[in-house]
Amino acid sequence: MIYDIEFETLPREALAAIQLRRLKATLERVYATVPFYRNRFEAAGITPNDIHSFEDFQNLPFTTKQDLRDNYPFGMFAVPMDNVVRIHASSGTTGKPTVVGYTARDIDTWAKLMARALTAGGATSRDIIHNAYGYGLFTGGLGAHYGAEKLGASVIPVSGGNTKRQVVIMRDFGPTILTSTPSYALHLAEVAEEMGVSFEKLKFRYGIFGAEPWSEQMRQEIERKLHLTAVDIYGLSEVIGPGVAIECHEAQNGLHIFEDHFIPEIIDPVTGKVLPYGETGELVFTSITKEAFPVIRYRTRDITSLNPEPCICGRTLLRMNKISGRTDDMLIIRGVNVFPSQIESVLMEIEGIEPHYQLIVDRADNLDTLTVHVEVSERNFSDEVKVLQQLEKKISYSIKEYLGVSAKVKLVEPKAIARSEGKAVRVIDKRKI
Amino acid sequence: MHVKQISVFLENKAGRLSEVTAILSEAKINIRALSVADTSDFGVLRLIVNDNQKALEALKNNGFSVGVTDVVAIEVADRPGGLHQILDLLHNAQINVEYMYAFVQQNGNHAVMIFRFDHIDEAVKLLEQNGLTVIDGAKVYTM
Ligand SMILES: [Zn+2]
Numbered sequence: 001m002i003y004d005i006e007f008e009t010l011p012r013e014a015l016a017a018i019q020l021r022r023l024k025a026t027l028e029r030v031y032a033t034v035p036f037y038r039n040r041f042e043a044a045g046i047t048p049n050d051i052h053s054f055e056d057f058q059n060l061p062f063t064t065k066q067d068l069r070d071n072y073p074f075g076m077f078a079v080p081m082d083n084v085v086r087i088h089a090s091s092g093t094t095g096k097p098t099v100v101g102y103t104a105r106d107i108d109t110w111a112k113l114m115a116r117a118l119t120a121g122g123a124t125s126r127d128i129i130h131n132a133y134g135y136g137l138f139t140g141g142l143g144a145h146y147g148a149e150k151l152g153a154s155v156i157p158v159s160g161g162n163t164k165r166q167v168v169i170m171r172d173f174g175p176t177i178l179t180s181t182p183s184y185a186l187h188l189a190e191v192a193e194e195m196g197v198s199f200e201k202l203k204f205r206y207g208i209f210g211a212e213p214w215s216e217q218m219r220q221e222i223e224r225k226l227h228l229t230a231v232d233i234y235g236l237s238e239v240i241g242p243g244v245a246i247e248c249h250e251a252q253n254g255l256h257i258f259e260d261h262f263i264p265e266i267i268d269p270v271t272g273k274v275l276p277y278g279e280t281g282e283l284v285f286t287s288i289t290k291e292a293f294p295v296i297r298y299r300t301r302d303i304t305s306l307n308p309e310p311c312i313c314g315r316t317l318l319r320m321n322k323i324s325g326r327t328d329d330m331l332i333i334r335g336v337n338v339f340p341s342q343i344e345s346v347l348m349e350i351e352g353i354e355p356h357y358q359l360i361v362d363r364a365d366n367l368d369t370l371t372v373h374v375e376v377s378e379r380n381f382s383d384e385v386k387v388l389q390q391l392e393k394k395i396s397y398s399i400k401e402y403l404g405v406s407a408k409v410k411l412v413e414p415k416a417i418a419r420s421e422g423k424a425v426r427v428i429d430k431r432k433i
Numbered sequence: 434m435h436v437k438q439i440s441v442f443l444e445n446k447a448g449r450l451s452e453v454t455a456i457l458s459e460a461k462i463n464i465r466a467l468s469v470a471d472t473s474d475f476g477v478l479r480l481i482v483n484d485n486q487k488a489l490e491a492l493k494n495n496g497f498s499v500g501v502t503d504v505v506a507i508e509v510a511d512r513p514g515g516l517h518q519i520l521d522l523l524h525n526a527q528i529n530v531e532y533m534y535a536f537v538q539q540n541g542n543h544a545v546m547i548f549r550f551d552h553i554d555e556a557v558k559l560l561e562q563n564g565l566t567v568i569d570g571a572k573v574y575t576m
Pocket of ligand 1: 313314
C-alpha cells in the first residue's frame with residue numbers, strides 16, 4: 001500500500017521541478033528571516049537569486065550540529081514564536097541540546113509523512129500500533145503517534161520503559177504493529193521470554209524500528225525472536241523527526257526518502273565534495289517544506305549511500321541504504337577506521353552469537369587497544385573451556401580478517417552488558433588523548 | 434546410565450562462585466560434586482546436584498548461562514594405579530577424556546570419578562567390558 005500515491009510515485013522530472021520550486025522558496029524565506037543563514041550566504045557571496053539549479057545549490061555552505069548549538073535555543077527558528085506550536089529537543093549528551101520548533105502546518109506535514117512511513121512499513125488503518133518510542137522531548141514517540149492517528153490506526157501510547165507492563169499489554173491488547181528502537185525490541189523479546197509470553201502467539205505482523213543504527217543480521221535476529229517483518233525507519237529531529245525515510249516492507253532493501261520534502265546529498269565527510277549515487281559518505285539534508293525550522297544542507301553525520309534503482313513497491317523515491325555508521329562514532333584504532341556496526345556484522349556472521357556486545361577502546365603503552373565483550377548465551381555456551389576459547393579466537397580472527405584491526409575478545413555473562421530502555425551503549429572509549 | 438552435569442559460565446570476578454552456591458543453597462539443592470575450570474577471563478563451573486531441574490531453574494532465573502552435559506561416574510579402585518588402569522584402557526581405544534574430577538563421596542571403599550568423554554557410549558561399553566563399575570545417574574544424585 002502507498003499512502004500518498006501521487007507524491008510517492010512522481011516521475012523523477014516532475015519531482016525535480018517540485019523540489020527546485022520548493023527549495024527556492026525555502027532559501028528566500030531563511031535568507032529573510034534567519035540571521036544565521038543570511039550571514040552564511042553573504043559570507044559565501046551567494047543570494048537566493050543566484051540559485052537556479054541543483055548545481056548552484058551545491059555551492060551553498062553546509063549547516064552543522066555546532067551551528068545549531070551556537071544558536072541555542074531558538075536562533076534558527078524562521079517564524080515568530082507565536083506561530084510555533086511545538087518544541088522538541090535532542091538529549092544533548094554531548095554539549096547543549098539542539099532545539100527544534102514546529103508550526104501547526106509542520107506538525108500536519110510530519111503526521112502525513114509518518115502516515116506514509118507506517119503504510120510503507122505494512123500498517124493500515126485497521127492496525128493496532130504498540131508505540132514504544134519514548135514520548136517527550138525526543139521526537140520518536142509523538143512523531144509515530146501523530147502518524148498513526150493520521151493513518152487512522154489505533155495507537156497505544158505506551159512509550160519506553162516499564163517493560164513487564166508492556167508485555168502484558170502486548171498479550172492482552174493484541175497490537176499488530178510494533179514501533180520502537182531495535183535494541184528495545186530485543187529487550188522486549190527477552191523480558192517476554194522470562195515472563196513465559198511467546199511472541200509466536202502474539203498478533204504482531206510488522207515492526208518499524210529506528211532511532212539507532214542496526215545491521216541486517218540484527219534484523220534477522222529480531223524477525224526470528226519477535227515473529228514479525230522488521231523494517232527500518234530513519235529520521236532526526238533536526239530534519240523533522242522520524243519519517244524522513246522508510247524501508248518498504250515489500251523490498252526491505254533500503255529506505256525511500258520523502259524527497260518532495262527533503263533533498264538528500266551524500267558528501268565526502270573530509271572534503272565536503274558531493275559524491276555520486278552509490279558512493280558511501282555523509283548524508284546531508286535540506287528541508288524544503290518546513291516553516292518553523294528549515295535546515296539548509298544539514299550534515300547528519302550519518303554514513304550511507306543513495307540508490308536510484310527503481311523499487312518493486314512502485315515508489316519512485318530514491319532509497320538510502322541502511323546507516324552503516326556515524327562520522328562521530330567512527331573509531332580510529334591504530335590508524336584503522338572502525339564503525340561499531342561493522343563489528344556487529346562480523347559478530348552476527350558467527351553462529352550462535354547474540355547481538356549483545358560492547359567495544360572497549362583503551363590505550364596501553366601509547367598503543368590503542370580494542371576489547372570486544374560478547375555475551376555468552378545458551379546457544380554458544382559449552383562446558384568445555386577449550387570450546388569457549390576457540391569461540392573467542394574465532395571472533396578475534398574474523399574481526400582481524402574483515403576489519404584489519406586486532407581485538408581481544410572477552411566472553412561475559414548474559415546481561416552483563418547494560419541494556420538501555422532506549423539506545424544501547426556500544427562503545428566505551430577510555431583513551432585520554 | 435549417564436549422569437547429568439550442570440555447567441555454568443562465570444566471569445572471573447570475586448565472589449561469583451559463592452553467589453552460585455548461595456543460590457543453590459537457597460533453593461535447597463545439594464551439591465554432590467563440583468569442579469571449576471578457568472582461564473584468566475572466565476571459568477566454567479561444573480556441578481553434579483541432587484535435583485537437576487530445580488538447579489537449572491534457580492540458576493536461569495538468576496540470569497546465568499547454563500548447560501547440561503552427559504558425563505559418566507566410574508568407581509575407581511582406591512589403590513595405587515587404579516586411575517591409571519582406566520586411562521590406559523581409554524587411551525588404547527582412542528577415546529578422549531575431555532576432563533575429569535573426583536566425587537566427594539566414596540562408594541563403599543571405592544573412590545568415584547566423573548568423566549566427560551568425546552564418545553560416551555563407546556567409553557561406557559569399554560569400561561564395563563573390562564569389569565569396571567559405571568554408577569547409575571539416579572544413584573549418583575543421592576549418594
Ligand atoms: Zn520500495
